[in-house]
Amino acid sequence: MLTALSGRSRIAGLEVYVPPARLDTAAVERRIGERSPGFRVPKGLIGRVTGIRSRSVMADSEQASDLAANAAAKVLAECGLQTPDIDLLIFASASQDMVEPATGHMVAAKLGLGSPVMDVKNACNSFLNGLEVADALIGSGRYHRVLVATGESPSRAVRWTVPDFETFASSFPGYTMSDGGAAVLLEAADRPAADSDGKDTAGILAMGFTARSSHWSVGTLAAGGSAFPRDPEATYFSMDGEKLKEAFLDLGCGILDQTLAEADLQWTDFAVVCVHQVSAPYREIFAERAGVPRDRLVPAVEDFGNLASVSLPLQLRLALDSGRCGPGDLVALVGLAGGVSLGMAVVRL
Template identity: 85%
Template sequence: MPGFTAGHSRIAGLEIYLPPARLDTAAVERRIAESSPGFRVPRGLIARVTGIRSRSVMADSEQASDLAVNAAAKVLAGCGLQAPDVDLLIFASASQDMVEPATGHMAAAKLGLGCPVMDVKNACNSFLNGLEVADSLITAGRYSRVLVVTGESPSRAVRWTVPDFATFASSFPGYTMSDAGAAVLLERAEAGEAEAAAHTSEGILATAFTAQSRHWSVGTLAAGGSAYPRDPEASYFTMDGEKLKDAFLDLGCGILHSTLAGLNLEWSDFAVVCVHQVSAPYRDIFAERAGVPKELLVPTVEDFGNLASASLPLQLKLAVDAGRCGPGDLVALVGLAGGVSLGMVVVRL
């Protein structure tokens, strides 16, 4: 059975870092054409299929840990905290600086932290799973204050030299991706017994995840592990879009509905519902299948691209800044990821 846990931590701080350099979709098509003699992307195809207009691109001098650190430093400053105030850092990202050691060490060193660290990796659900781990550890009494960070650097794995349409199609995910950093500070949430029973206190109310791992091979970035330790061809994103769609259909939406039922909630009880966005059309299709009212969504993929695990914290940050949600409001973070997995975190701000 899929896991369902009730948490006892609250979001004390949330920040995003977007590299200033931007790359619009027309420029992506031009770069492919310039790098691929004899092959040209049909003009406007990427925009028509994905709805993406622009994306962020990190500087050559930046690493995944730098993106996370930029966001984390803003969180600590905003909360008035110093390095000794953090009990644990979790680097939760599909990206990493290197295979060994954990990228959490690089991020902690740059922030001047002296606490334990760990990495959590689950494709685009990495950050969501990082929140689950942090919430569980806080609930268990192991830590009181946990910094969950992500630094997504997918621009380093884009194939620009394309010999034919088949290669272009399998490499297509890379042309949707965007670089970003995000950080959330979780703290122990103290609530009275009556509040907790009624789920009226602030904090993480539930986390729930499910997976169909037999579909792991439909989308990969294979380089760097034991299977392809040094193969340059394995250093690019590859994906079968149709098989990935079928894999997500196989997951269904049961975990979302059972989580809501367990909390005695409906989608209409939420101020916003943040859904991971790989493209504008698929976001809308998924929301319709899951029964999420369109007005509760926070569209981001059009102007920011697919930010992997940073997608959900970006949506929440934009919604908060726009006044769409605030203290006392319910928000849902719904994640979809290669592998494949589906999960949800329900939070009262």
């Protein structure tokens, strides 16, 4: 589904929170070996397959809501806003503190917000879909200023005791994952108009999303729902890597081409293209198939791991901090997620 948005909302603030504790890939392999009698990961395998050198790990006392609240507090401070200035909080994450209530309430309580809240969940595309919902609500006139926050805590779902290679392979996604939080403040943009250079004013200019939901079972974290309410085995990531690759091939890149065509853009028009990164090799494969020039990518997974829905805001924050993009530039946010789904946002900063 393609949605042309014409700058109804703009990004007024963006911040990321990465927990200070680090776990390098060699330590991951050692931990599996220490806790798995009779099984040992071939030395260097995880690093060779993923390209990941390190990932962040939240403290035992932290929850997903803490990661989101930390990032959101930074956004409020950056924008010089007080809690009454926020009209709506959307917690958009694959992770959650608990099934009930919505984690957005925990985030709001930690920030001291009195606004309405809601949760948006779609695996690693949760944050991108959160932006979509926020933009639509702002465009409708329902809210003026929406805080979209995510807190990803996948370290709580890693299987460290591995009996055999088959179990290791199905649990592999957990060894790539990283904890973190991010928050974006969206506010109503000026009425769409061109500036003196003929460019659109800052805002979310276009979005496009698609899904092939018949592939939902190839990657799961099943615990906590009605299917597996109390099964300890369902508390770990489980994925068939080959079937997931086939699922994304089935999904194709058509929605990206359509979104670019509708906006009359090419990849070379963007200062940076942030692509969800599950591993370094797959980032390169996806970019090649989608036609994204390598010099537009923002490598992040090597040093930060797979941050799920935090991946895109992290890359944009890195690009801003390094001077690769800034006010007036076009950026693209391209999300891939289990389920499976693919989405894209075109943003002028």
